[in-house]
Amino acid sequence: MSEQRAYAPRPCPICRKMSVAAFHPFCSKRCADVDLSRWLGGVYAVPAEEQEPDEPEPGDDTAH
Numbered sequence: 001m002s003e004q005r006a007y008a009p010r011p012c013p014i015c016r017k018m019s020v021a022a023f024h025p026f027c028s029k030r031c032a033d034v035d036l037s038r039w040l041g042g043v044y045a046v047p048a049e050e051q052e053p054d055e056p057e058p059g060d061d062t063a064h
């Protein structure tokens with residue numbers, strides 16, 4: 001009997017979709033990247049709206 005260590009189909013821990021062998025235990029590379037980002041940065045790498053502080057620099061008063 002040779003026990004193959006095949007991947008067991010399980011839900012993706014990121015999005016709960018069924019995982020695929022190629023990206024096990026994730027469903028896609030994207031979810032694998034998300035998980036990796038979580039480990040690296042501790043935050044979700046979700047494409048959210050980036051809020052750029054769009055403040056004009058004060059102190060630019062050259063009118064003398």
Ligand SMILES: [Zn+2]
Pocket residue numbers: 012013014015016017026027028031
């Ligand atoms: Zn997923």
